[in-house]
Amino acid sequence: MSGKAVISLSTGLEDAEKVSVAFLVAVGAAESGRPTLMFQTKEAVRLALDGVATGVACDGCPPLPDLLARYDKAGGQYMVCPICFSAKQLDKGSLLPNAELAGTVQLWEWIGDQGATTFSY
Numbered sequence: 001m002s003g004k005a006v007i008s009l010s011t012g013l014e015d016a017e018k019v020s021v022a023f024l025v026a027v028g029a030a031e032s033g034r035p036t037l038m039f040q041t042k043e044a045v046r047l048a049l050d051g052v053a054t055g056v057a058c059d060g061c062p063p064l065p066d067l068l069a070r071y072d073k074a075g076g077q078y079m080v081c082p083i084c085f086s087a088k089q090l091d092k093g094s095l096l097p098n099a100e101l102a103g104t105v106q107l108w109e110w111i112g113d114q115g116a117t118t119f120s121y
Contacts (some may be wrong), residue, residue: 004034004116005029006107011121012043016057016064022121023067029117031072036117038071039107043080046116048080048099049090072098083099 007069011018022038030036037081040048053064078099085092085101092101 002032002034004111005034006118007038009038010042010121011046013045014043018121020057020061025119026076027067027070030071032078036076037079037110040078041084045080045084048078048096049094050096070101083098
C-alpha cells in the first residue's frame with residue numbers, strides 16, 4: 001500500500017481555484033491508491049456539506065461536484081474541524097457520507113507512526 005496523504009484546506013468557495021487545486025491533489029492521491037484525508041478548517045468546513053461544493057472555478061477547471069465524486073469513489077475521507085463547524089452553526093446532518101467531525105487528536109491518530117505526505121491550501 002502507498003503512503004498516506006493529508007491535504008489541509010482552510011479556504012472555501014471564496015477562492016474556488018485554490019479549492020479546485022486542493023481537490024485535484026486529493027483526487028490524485030486517492031486514485032493512486034494512497035489512503036487520503038482532507039482536513040478541513042475555517043471556511044473549508046462548508047465544503048463537507050452536501051450540495052455546497054458546486055460550480056466550476058475557472059475556464060478549463062473540472063466541475064467541483066465531479067472532483068468530489070471522484071474523491072469519494074476513490075475512498076477519500078474528510079475530517080472536519082468541529083470547532084470551526086460549530087462556530088458557523090452548521091448542520092451535522094448535512095455532512096457528506098465520507099466526512100466526520102474530528103479534530104487534531106484524531107488527525108494525528110489517523111496519520112499514525114508511519115507519517116504522511118502533506119499539502120496545505
